[in-house]
Amino acid sequence: LVREAAARHERAEQTTRELLGDSTVPAICEGAFSFEDLRVRVDVLVRNGDAFDLVEVKSSTRAKPEHRSDAGVQLRVLEGAGLTINRVGILHLNTEYLWTGGEYDLDRLFALQDITAEAREAALVVDTNVRSFREALASPQMPDVRVGAHCTRPYECPFLAHCWRDVDYHHVCELPMLDAAQLVDLETAGVRDIAQIETTSIRLSPVQELARRCVVNAAPYVDAEALSAELDELEYPISTLTVAFARPALPLFEGTRPYAPIPVAWSMSSVGVDGAERAKTWTAPGDADRDLRAKFFATLSQALPASGTIVMYEPADQRSVVLAASEQGSRIAAWVEERGLALRRLVESSYYDAALAGSFTLDVVARVLAHERPLRAVIDVSSALNEWANADTTPARRAVLSDDLVRAVESRHTLVVGVLAGVFALAGSLDEFDQ
Numbered sequence: 001l002v003r004e005a006a007a008r009h010e011r012a013e014q015t016t017r018e019l020l021g022d023s024t025v026p027a028i029c030e031g032a033f034s035f036e037d038l039r040v041r042v043d044v045l046v047r048n049g050d051a052f053d054l055v056e057v058k059s060s061t062r063a064k065p066e067h068r069s070d071a072g073v074q075l076r077v078l079e080g081a082g083l084t085i086n087r088v089g090i091l092h093l094n095t096e097y098l099w100t101g102g103e104y105d106l107d108r109l110f111a112l113q114d115i116t117a118e119a120r121e122a123a124l125v126v127d128t129n130v131r132s133f134r135e136a137l138a139s140p141q142m143p144d145v146r147v148g149a150h151c152t153r154p155y156e157c158p159f160l161a162h163c164w165r166d167v168d169y170h171h172v173c174e175l176p177m178l179d180a181a182q183l184v185d186l187e188t189a190g191v192r193d194i195a196q197i198e199t200t201s202i203r204l205s206p207v208q209e210l211a212r213r214c215v216v217n218a219a220p221y222v223d224a225e226a227l228s229a230e231l232d233e234l235e236y237p238i239s240t241l242t243v244a245f246a247r248p249a250l251p252l253f254e255g256t257r258p259y260a261p262i263p264v265a266w267s268m269s270s271v272g273v274d275g276a277e278r279a280k281t282w283t284a285p286g287d288a289d290r291d292l293r294a295k296f297f298a299t300l301s302q303a304l305p306a307s308g309t310i311v312m313y314e315p316a317d318q319r320s321v322v323l324a325a326s327e328q329g330s331r332i333a334a335w336v337e338e339r340g341l342a343l344r345r346l347v348e349s350s351y352y353d354a355a356l357a358g359s360f361t362l363d364v365v366a367r368v369l370a371h372e373r374p375l376r377a378v379i380d381v382s383s384a385l386n387e388w389a390n391a392d393t394t395p396a397r398r399a400v401l402s403d404d405l406v407r408a409v410e411s412r413h414t415l416v417v418g419v420l421a422g423v424f425a426l427a428g429s430l431d432e433f434d435q
């Protein structure tokens with residue numbers, strides 16, 4: 001392992017050279033290399049005869065397009081610096097690996113995906129790209145680059161607020177589920193404003209066409225009849241349930257996989273047909289057992305009414321609850337399966353407002369439909385669980401983490417309740433829900 005910090009690149013290069021020259025060293029982690037003013041630190045270089053294999057380690061679950069460009073830059077620098085690289089791979093977590101306790105089986109915890117061909121292709125454009133970056137940096141003029149999907153994909157650009165400040169129309173990026181081919185078609189046709197889309201020349205999905213009509217008509221779309229019909233199906237007591245999930249990269253509890261959703265806190269409220277309300281929130285207290293899953297479902301099955309509809313927002317959260325509950329042998333699995341309603345599906349099928357900008361996430365829908373303020377990140381739930389479950393964490397610190405989890409799940413729950421009330425209002429049934 002080359003330990004020198006990034007700021008000490010020359011020193012790190014010196015250490016790397018010494019390790020390269022020592023044929024007994026089988027692999028070098030964090031090796032430092034330079035070529036024509038480009039500097040890289042390489043996650044792993046594995047000695048392979050007189051050559052090396054380049055391995056990029058990612059905490060993702062697969063190799064993504066942006067990883068290929070990353071590996072391409074490293075490959076260009078390494079080969080420019082005189083190394084021979086045989087293969088290039090992305091080492092990522094394997095979500096199929098089921099941890100059954102003891103030491104992690106590293107060969108199964110990770111999966112290596114060979115991307116040699118893609119990295120070689122990406123390496124070919126590095127020189128041209130670097131030349132254009134240098135020109136942009138040397139120029140007194142700001143580059144004339146239009147805003148578009150590249151501002152947020154794959155990462156959100158830090159100049160977003162600056163570049164988008166004068167965009168006073170609905171950009172085509174706001175079309176729901178816009179795919180890459182459609183984006184290319186729209187860019188080729190020079191269309192940036194949703195209102196300017198010619199439906200005869202661009203193929204739009206039904207929801208995208210709906211979004212276009214909302215922009216053109218400057219009015220939201222509501223299928224009140226369909227919403228009413230769906231809401232009529234709800235059975236009292238109507239329980240709204242919000243669950244905070246941690247998704248630890250490394251399995252924390254036996255019988256779990258990398259990034260498996262672990263439910264750590266719940267918040268529920270229910271309204272009876274007589275208007276009586278109940279609300280409760282739970283997470284494990286600071287002195288609870290390290291594995292909180294059994295307690296999670298025991299407390300939840302005591303709090304949830306044994307009948308009536310259970311409303312959650314995300315269908316994926318609903319599925320995760322069912323899965324985790326079945327693993328614990330909890331009746332919550334059957335309850336959510338039989339009585340569950342995913343509110344997002346209802347919203348997506350019967351409502352659109354141009355202010356949604358193509359997104360149906362809880363934050364966005366709550367802001368537009370229920371005028372709720374977006375959530376401030378109270379806590380990173382996965383980091384909190386990692387710390388909470390660590391044997392070295394003191395009970396006092398765990399109690400602080402528990403309080404933070406409660407606040408996080410309650411804030412999210414407020415949004416779900418707000419959206420549900422908003423949906424009733426759209427269907428013209430607010431009075432009934434408010435009773």
Ligand code: SF4
Nearest residue numbers: 147151157159160163
């Ligand atoms: S927001 Fe970033 S990516 Fe988008 S145009 Fe501005 S600088 Fe480029």
